[in-house]
Amino acid sequence: MKQVHGEKLLASLGDKVKELRGRLTPDAPMDRVTWFRAGGLAELMFQPHDADDLVAFLQMLPEEVPVMVAGVGSNLLVRDGGIRGVVIRLSAKGFGDVELVSETKVKAGAICPDKNLAAMTLDHGIGGFAFYYGIPGTIGGALRMNAGANGGETRERVVEVHAVDRKGNTHVLSNADMGYSYRHSSASRDLIFTHAVFEGYPEDKAKIRADMDAVRQHRETVQPIREKTGGSTFKNPEGHSAWKLIDEAGCRGMMIGSAQMSPMHCNFMINTGQASGYELEYLGETVRQRVFETSGIPLEWEIKRLGNFMPGYEVKEYLGELTA
Numbered sequence: 001m002k003q004v005h006g007e008k009l010l011a012s013l014g015d016k017v018k019e020l021r022g023r024l025t026p027d028a029p030m031d032r033v034t035w036f037r038a039g040g041l042a043e044l045m046f047q048p049h050d051a052d053d054l055v056a057f058l059q060m061l062p063e064e065v066p067v068m069v070a071g072v073g074s075n076l077l078v079r080d081g082g083i084r085g086v087v088i089r090l091s092a093k094g095f096g097d098v099e100l101v102s103e104t105k106v107k108a109g110a111i112c113p114d115k116n117l118a119a120m121t122l123d124h125g126i127g128g129f130a131f132y133y134g135i136p137g138t139i140g141g142a143l144r145m146n147a148g149a150n151g152g153e154t155r156e157r158v159v160e161v162h163a164v165d166r167k168g169n170t171h172v173l174s175n176a177d178m179g180y181s182y183r184h185s186s187a188s189r190d191l192i193f194t195h196a197v198f199e200g201y202p203e204d205k206a207k208i209r210a211d212m213d214a215v216r217q218h219r220e221t222v223q224p225i226r227e228k229t230g231g232s233t234f235k236n237p238e239g240h241s242a243w244k245l246i247d248e249a250g251c252r253g254m255m256i257g258s259a260q261m262s263p264m265h266c267n268f269m270i271n272t273g274q275a276s277g278y279e280l281e282y283l284g285e286t287v288r289q290r291v292f293e294t295s296g297i298p299l300e301w302e303i304k305r306l307g308n309f310m311p312g313y314e315v316k317e318y319l320g321e322l323t324a
Contacts, residue, residue, distance in 0.1 A: 005043045005084070009065070016060045021049035022094075028087065030078040030307075033070055035136075037228045039078025039277045040307060042070075042087040050094035051164065051194045058192075059168035061086065067166060068306060069192050071111065074137040075145075075230045080277045081308030088192060090140065095194060100124055104200050105159065110140030110193045114147070117198070118212060127203025128157055130211035134219050136231055140193045145302070146180045150215050155180035157198040163191040183235050183302060224262045228271035233261075233284060234299040243267035245297055249290040256283040269303070278313040281305060289318040 006026025010017070017024060028045035031037050048054035061067070066085030070076060090096075095109040098120045106126065108117050118133040131152030135142065142154045143161055158180075161173045171191065179186030219225055234242040243266050246252065252266035257279035262268040269280060288299045309315065 006041070009044050009086075012062075013060060020046075020053055020057055022053045022057070022091070023047040030070075030073075030083065030087070033089065034073035034076045034078055034230070035228060036073075036077060036230050036271050036275070036277075036280060038080075038271055038275055038280060040080045040082030040310075042083045043085055045070075045087045045089055047089050047091050048094060049091065051162075051170075053094070054088070054090075054164055054192065054194070055168045055170065057168075058164060058166060063166070067190070067192075069140065071138050071141050072113075075141065075232075075303050077230060077280055077303050077305045078277055079281065079305065079307035080310045080313060083307040090194075095140075101197060104202065105197055106200075107195055107197050108139045109195045110138065110143070112139045113137075114139060114142055121200055122205060122208045122212060125202060125205050125208070126200040127208055128152070128200035129198070130208055130215055133212045134215040136225070139196060143178070143193050143196055144185055144187075145183050146178075146185055148183070150218065153180075157200060159197040159199050161187070161193055161196040163187075163193045165192075166190040182238075222265055224264045224268050224270055227262065227268075229262070229268050230303045232267050232302050233269045234267060234288075235302045237297050237299065240297060242299060245291045245295050245299065246287055249287070249294040251287045251290055254283065254287065256286065259283040261287060276313075277307070278310065278315060281315045285315055285318050292318065 010024060010026050025045040028042040030039040030042050046057055048057060069088045090111040092111055095111040098106060098108040098112045098117050101107050104126055106121060114132040114135040114137055118129050121129040131150045134149045135147050146154045158175045161178060163171045173187060236242050246266045251261050253263040254261045258271060258273035258275035259279040260270050260272050262270050269284060291299050
Protein backbone atom coordinates (compact mmCIF):
# COMPACT_ATOMS: atom_id res chain seq x y z
CA MET A 1 0.00 0.00 0.00
CA LYS A 2 2.98 2.33 0.41
CA GLN A 3 4.00 4.82 -2.24
CA VAL A 4 7.49 5.85 -3.26
CA HIS A 5 6.71 8.97 -5.28
CA GLY A 6 7.02 11.67 -2.65
CA GLU A 7 10.79 11.99 -2.48
CA LYS A 8 10.98 12.17 -6.26
CA LEU A 9 8.38 14.94 -6.43
CA LEU A 10 10.11 16.86 -3.63
CA ALA A 11 13.49 16.56 -5.36
CA SER A 12 11.98 17.83 -8.62
CA LEU A 13 11.19 21.16 -6.95
CA GLY A 14 14.90 21.86 -6.54
CA ASP A 15 16.61 24.23 -4.14
CA LYS A 16 13.75 26.75 -4.26
CA VAL A 17 11.98 24.84 -1.48
CA LYS A 18 14.71 25.93 0.93
CA GLU A 19 13.18 29.41 0.84
CA LEU A 20 9.90 28.09 2.23
CA ARG A 21 9.17 28.41 5.94
CA GLY A 22 6.54 25.69 6.06
CA ARG A 23 6.93 21.91 6.34
CA LEU A 24 7.16 19.52 3.38
CA THR A 25 6.48 15.82 4.05
CA PRO A 26 6.82 13.22 1.31
CA ASP A 27 4.54 10.15 1.45
CA ALA A 28 2.48 11.59 4.28
CA PRO A 29 0.03 9.14 5.93
CA MET A 30 -3.49 10.50 5.49
CA ASP A 31 -4.95 8.10 8.05
CA ARG A 32 -3.37 10.36 10.67
CA VAL A 33 -5.17 13.39 9.22
CA THR A 34 -8.72 12.25 8.50
CA TRP A 35 -11.24 11.76 11.28
CA PHE A 36 -12.09 8.38 9.76
CA ARG A 37 -8.49 7.31 10.49
CA ALA A 38 -8.35 5.54 7.13
CA GLY A 39 -6.76 6.01 3.72
CA GLY A 40 -3.43 5.87 1.91
CA LEU A 41 -0.52 8.28 1.57
CA ALA A 42 -0.30 11.77 0.15
CA GLU A 43 2.54 11.98 -2.35
CA LEU A 44 3.65 15.26 -0.81
CA MET A 45 2.12 17.30 2.01
CA PHE A 46 2.86 20.99 2.52
CA GLN A 47 1.99 22.90 5.68
CA PRO A 48 2.58 26.58 4.85
CA HIS A 49 3.73 28.93 7.57
CA ASP A 50 1.32 31.67 6.45
CA ALA A 51 -0.46 33.01 3.36
CA ASP A 52 2.74 34.44 1.86
CA ASP A 53 4.43 31.06 2.24
CA LEU A 54 1.47 29.40 0.50
CA VAL A 55 1.70 31.87 -2.39
CA ALA A 56 5.45 31.26 -2.78
CA PHE A 57 4.98 27.49 -2.84
CA LEU A 58 2.20 27.55 -5.44
CA GLN A 59 4.20 29.88 -7.66
CA MET A 60 7.13 27.44 -7.71
CA LEU A 61 5.02 24.28 -8.12
CA PRO A 62 4.69 23.03 -11.72
CA GLU A 63 1.15 23.53 -13.03
CA GLU A 64 0.73 19.85 -13.91
CA VAL A 65 1.08 18.77 -10.25
CA PRO A 66 -2.39 18.29 -8.68
CA VAL A 67 -3.17 20.22 -5.49
CA MET A 68 -5.88 19.68 -2.88
CA VAL A 69 -6.61 21.03 0.60
CA ALA A 70 -7.17 18.70 3.56
CA GLY A 71 -8.12 21.04 6.40
CA VAL A 72 -8.52 19.03 9.60
CA GLY A 73 -9.94 16.07 7.67
CA SER A 74 -13.35 16.12 9.36
CA ASN A 75 -15.47 15.26 6.32
CA LEU A 76 -12.79 13.66 4.16
CA LEU A 77 -12.56 10.06 2.96
CA VAL A 78 -9.20 9.19 1.41
CA ARG A 79 -8.95 6.08 -0.75
CA ASP A 80 -6.37 3.42 0.07
CA GLY A 81 -4.25 4.04 -3.04
CA GLY A 82 -3.41 7.49 -1.72
CA ILE A 83 -3.35 10.93 -3.30
CA ARG A 84 -1.09 11.93 -6.18
CA GLY A 85 0.37 15.41 -6.13
CA VAL A 86 0.34 17.81 -3.18
CA VAL A 87 -1.97 17.99 -0.20
CA ILE A 88 -2.04 21.45 1.42
CA ARG A 89 -2.69 21.30 5.14
CA LEU A 90 -3.00 24.79 6.56
CA SER A 91 -1.39 25.37 9.95
CA ALA A 92 -3.27 26.60 13.00
CA LYS A 93 -0.52 29.15 13.64
CA GLY A 94 -0.78 30.75 10.22
CA PHE A 95 -4.47 30.30 9.43
CA GLY A 96 -6.27 29.64 12.71
CA ASP A 97 -6.86 33.08 14.24
CA VAL A 98 -10.25 34.69 14.76
CA GLU A 99 -10.46 38.42 15.52
CA LEU A 100 -12.98 41.22 15.89
CA VAL A 101 -13.22 43.61 12.91
CA SER A 102 -16.11 45.77 14.11
CA GLU A 103 -18.99 45.54 16.57
CA THR A 104 -20.70 42.92 14.39
CA LYS A 105 -17.95 41.68 12.06
CA VAL A 106 -15.25 39.07 12.65
CA LYS A 107 -12.35 37.73 10.58
CA ALA A 108 -11.52 34.04 10.83
CA GLY A 109 -8.69 32.00 9.32
CA ALA A 110 -9.53 29.01 7.15
CA ILE A 111 -8.27 26.48 9.70
CA CYS A 112 -10.08 28.12 12.61
CA PRO A 113 -12.50 25.54 14.08
CA ASP A 114 -16.13 26.47 13.52
CA LYS A 115 -16.66 26.00 17.24
CA ASN A 116 -14.04 28.67 18.03
CA LEU A 117 -15.79 31.22 15.84
CA ALA A 118 -19.04 30.54 17.70
CA ALA A 119 -17.32 30.94 21.07
CA MET A 120 -15.63 34.19 20.05
CA THR A 121 -18.88 35.77 18.83
CA LEU A 122 -20.52 34.79 22.12
CA ASP A 123 -17.81 36.68 24.01
CA HIS A 124 -18.59 39.83 22.02
CA GLY A 125 -22.38 39.52 21.98
CA ILE A 126 -22.63 38.91 18.23
CA GLY A 127 -25.59 36.79 17.20
CA GLY A 128 -26.06 34.52 14.20
CA PHE A 129 -23.18 32.12 14.77
CA ALA A 130 -24.47 29.65 17.38
CA PHE A 131 -25.06 27.00 14.70
CA TYR A 132 -21.30 26.77 14.13
CA TYR A 133 -20.95 25.29 17.60
CA GLY A 134 -22.41 22.06 16.26
CA ILE A 135 -20.25 21.70 13.14
CA PRO A 136 -17.08 19.61 13.67
CA GLY A 137 -14.93 21.24 11.00
CA THR A 138 -13.09 24.41 10.10
CA ILE A 139 -14.00 27.70 8.45
CA GLY A 140 -12.33 26.72 5.17
CA GLY A 141 -14.53 23.67 4.82
CA ALA A 142 -17.59 25.63 5.90
CA LEU A 143 -16.91 28.21 3.18
CA ARG A 144 -16.45 25.54 0.53
CA MET A 145 -19.60 23.54 1.30
CA ASN A 146 -21.86 26.22 2.77
CA ALA A 147 -21.88 24.30 6.05
CA GLY A 148 -24.95 24.63 8.20
CA ALA A 149 -26.78 23.16 11.16
CA ASN A 150 -29.74 23.87 13.42
CA GLY A 151 -31.33 26.26 10.95
CA GLY A 152 -28.26 28.35 10.15
CA GLU A 153 -25.98 28.37 7.09
CA THR A 154 -22.59 29.86 6.23
CA ARG A 155 -23.96 31.90 3.33
CA GLU A 156 -26.08 33.93 5.76
CA ARG A 157 -22.95 35.31 7.47
CA VAL A 158 -20.23 35.63 4.81
CA VAL A 159 -19.18 39.15 3.76
CA GLU A 160 -16.00 38.35 1.81
CA VAL A 161 -13.64 35.43 1.30
CA HIS A 162 -9.87 35.71 0.68
CA ALA A 163 -8.24 33.00 -1.40
CA VAL A 164 -5.17 31.97 -3.40
CA ASP A 165 -5.45 30.24 -6.77
CA ARG A 166 -3.34 27.42 -8.21
CA LYS A 167 -0.84 29.87 -9.70
CA GLY A 168 -0.37 31.76 -6.45
CA ASN A 169 -2.55 34.75 -7.30
CA THR A 170 -4.67 36.23 -4.49
CA HIS A 171 -8.41 36.90 -4.77
CA VAL A 172 -11.17 38.51 -2.71
CA LEU A 173 -14.65 37.08 -3.33
CA SER A 174 -17.95 38.61 -2.30
CA ASN A 175 -20.85 36.57 -0.94
CA ALA A 176 -22.38 36.59 -4.43
CA ASP A 177 -19.09 35.43 -5.97
CA MET A 178 -19.24 32.29 -3.81
CA GLY A 179 -22.37 31.10 -5.61
CA TYR A 180 -23.92 29.45 -2.59
CA SER A 181 -26.68 26.85 -2.62
CA TYR A 182 -27.52 23.98 -0.27
CA ARG A 183 -24.22 22.45 0.94
CA HIS A 184 -22.44 23.83 -2.12
CA SER A 185 -20.39 26.74 -3.42
CA SER A 186 -19.72 27.32 -7.11
CA ALA A 187 -16.44 29.14 -6.37
CA SER A 188 -13.58 27.74 -8.46
CA ARG A 189 -12.28 24.44 -7.09
CA ASP A 190 -8.67 25.55 -7.47
CA LEU A 191 -9.10 28.35 -4.94
CA ILE A 192 -7.56 27.79 -1.52
CA PHE A 193 -9.40 29.87 1.07
CA THR A 194 -7.10 31.59 3.57
CA HIS A 195 -9.56 33.63 5.66
CA ALA A 196 -12.97 35.27 5.54
CA VAL A 197 -14.94 38.13 7.06
CA PHE A 198 -18.35 37.38 8.58
CA GLU A 199 -21.12 39.61 9.91
CA GLY A 200 -23.68 38.95 12.61
CA TYR A 201 -25.89 41.23 14.69
CA PRO A 202 -26.00 42.46 18.30
CA GLU A 203 -27.62 39.90 20.58
CA ASP A 204 -27.87 39.25 24.30
CA LYS A 205 -25.11 36.90 25.46
CA ALA A 206 -27.53 34.84 27.52
CA LYS A 207 -29.59 34.16 24.39
CA ILE A 208 -26.50 33.20 22.40
CA ARG A 209 -25.30 30.91 25.19
CA ALA A 210 -28.70 29.24 25.40
CA ASP A 211 -28.68 28.62 21.64
CA MET A 212 -25.17 27.15 21.81
CA ASP A 213 -26.15 24.91 24.72
CA ALA A 214 -29.10 23.64 22.70
CA VAL A 215 -26.80 22.87 19.77
CA ARG A 216 -24.33 21.06 22.02
CA GLN A 217 -27.04 19.03 23.73
CA HIS A 218 -28.53 18.03 20.37
CA ARG A 219 -25.16 16.82 19.07
CA GLU A 220 -24.35 14.84 22.19
CA THR A 221 -27.79 13.24 22.24
CA VAL A 222 -28.25 12.17 18.62
CA GLN A 223 -24.80 12.10 16.97
CA PRO A 224 -21.90 9.63 17.46
CA ILE A 225 -19.42 12.42 18.19
CA ARG A 226 -16.96 10.18 20.04
CA GLU A 227 -16.56 7.76 17.12
CA LYS A 228 -14.22 7.84 14.14
CA THR A 229 -16.63 9.51 11.75
CA GLY A 230 -16.77 12.10 8.99
CA GLY A 231 -20.03 13.68 10.12
CA SER A 232 -23.09 13.63 7.87
CA THR A 233 -22.43 11.19 5.04
CA PHE A 234 -25.11 12.31 2.58
CA LYS A 235 -26.84 15.59 1.82
CA ASN A 236 -30.53 15.89 2.61
CA PRO A 237 -32.47 15.57 -0.67
CA GLU A 238 -34.96 18.39 -1.19
CA GLY A 239 -38.00 17.76 0.97
CA HIS A 240 -36.47 14.74 2.71
CA SER A 241 -34.12 13.80 5.55
CA ALA A 242 -31.27 11.55 4.49
CA TRP A 243 -31.29 9.66 7.79
CA LYS A 244 -34.99 8.80 7.43
CA LEU A 245 -34.46 7.45 3.93
CA ILE A 246 -31.50 5.39 5.15
CA ASP A 247 -33.50 4.07 8.10
CA GLU A 248 -36.48 3.17 5.91
CA ALA A 249 -34.13 1.29 3.56
CA GLY A 250 -33.03 -0.90 6.48
CA CYS A 251 -29.49 0.48 6.58
CA ARG A 252 -29.31 1.65 10.20
CA GLY A 253 -26.35 -0.20 11.74
CA MET A 254 -25.37 -1.82 8.42
CA MET A 255 -21.75 -2.98 8.36
CA ILE A 256 -19.18 -3.84 5.72
CA GLY A 257 -16.01 -4.98 7.41
CA SER A 258 -15.34 -2.45 10.17
CA ALA A 259 -17.33 0.31 8.45
CA GLN A 260 -20.80 0.94 9.84
CA MET A 261 -23.78 3.26 9.44
CA SER A 262 -24.18 4.43 13.01
CA PRO A 263 -27.01 2.85 15.02
CA MET A 264 -27.35 6.20 16.82
CA HIS A 265 -27.62 8.40 13.70
CA CYS A 266 -27.76 6.39 10.51
CA ASN A 267 -26.54 9.23 8.27
CA PHE A 268 -23.22 9.07 10.13
CA MET A 269 -20.73 6.51 8.84
CA ILE A 270 -18.22 5.31 11.42
CA ASN A 271 -15.00 3.33 11.53
CA THR A 272 -15.58 0.82 14.32
CA GLY A 273 -12.03 -0.54 14.21
CA GLN A 274 -9.56 -0.68 11.34
CA ALA A 275 -11.88 0.02 8.43
CA SER A 276 -10.20 0.72 5.10
CA GLY A 277 -11.14 3.50 2.75
CA TYR A 278 -12.52 0.78 0.47
CA GLU A 279 -14.88 -0.58 3.15
CA LEU A 280 -16.14 2.90 4.02
CA GLU A 281 -16.83 3.94 0.44
CA TYR A 282 -18.30 0.55 -0.48
CA LEU A 283 -20.69 0.85 2.46
CA GLY A 284 -21.70 4.33 1.33
CA GLU A 285 -22.43 3.22 -2.23
CA THR A 286 -24.37 0.21 -0.95
CA VAL A 287 -26.54 2.54 1.13
CA ARG A 288 -27.11 4.79 -1.88
CA GLN A 289 -28.27 1.77 -3.87
CA ARG A 290 -30.61 0.50 -1.14
CA VAL A 291 -32.15 3.94 -0.65
CA PHE A 292 -32.79 4.44 -4.35
CA GLU A 293 -34.28 0.98 -4.72
CA THR A 294 -36.70 1.54 -1.83
CA SER A 295 -37.58 5.20 -2.33
CA GLY A 296 -36.53 6.21 -5.84
CA ILE A 297 -34.62 9.12 -4.28
CA PRO A 298 -30.90 9.56 -5.08
CA LEU A 299 -28.56 10.42 -2.22
CA GLU A 300 -25.58 12.69 -2.87
CA TRP A 301 -22.36 12.33 -0.89
CA GLU A 302 -21.68 15.16 1.54
CA ILE A 303 -18.34 13.64 2.53
CA LYS A 304 -15.54 14.49 0.12
CA ARG A 305 -13.86 11.39 -1.38
CA LEU A 306 -10.34 11.74 -2.76
CA GLY A 307 -7.44 9.72 -4.08
CA ASN A 308 -6.90 6.49 -5.96
CA PHE A 309 -8.31 3.03 -5.40
CA MET A 310 -6.00 0.12 -4.72
CA PRO A 311 -5.95 -2.28 -7.72
CA GLY A 312 -8.72 -4.81 -7.32
CA TYR A 313 -10.51 -2.69 -4.71
CA GLU A 314 -12.32 -0.16 -6.84
CA VAL A 315 -15.75 1.04 -5.73
CA LYS A 316 -18.20 1.74 -8.52
CA GLU A 317 -20.47 4.72 -8.02
CA TYR A 318 -24.13 3.71 -7.95
CA LEU A 319 -25.77 5.28 -10.99
CA GLY A 320 -29.29 3.90 -10.66
CA GLU A 321 -30.75 7.38 -10.53
CA LEU A 322 -29.27 8.12 -13.98
CA THR A 323 -30.62 5.01 -15.69
CA ALA A 324 -33.97 4.53 -13.96
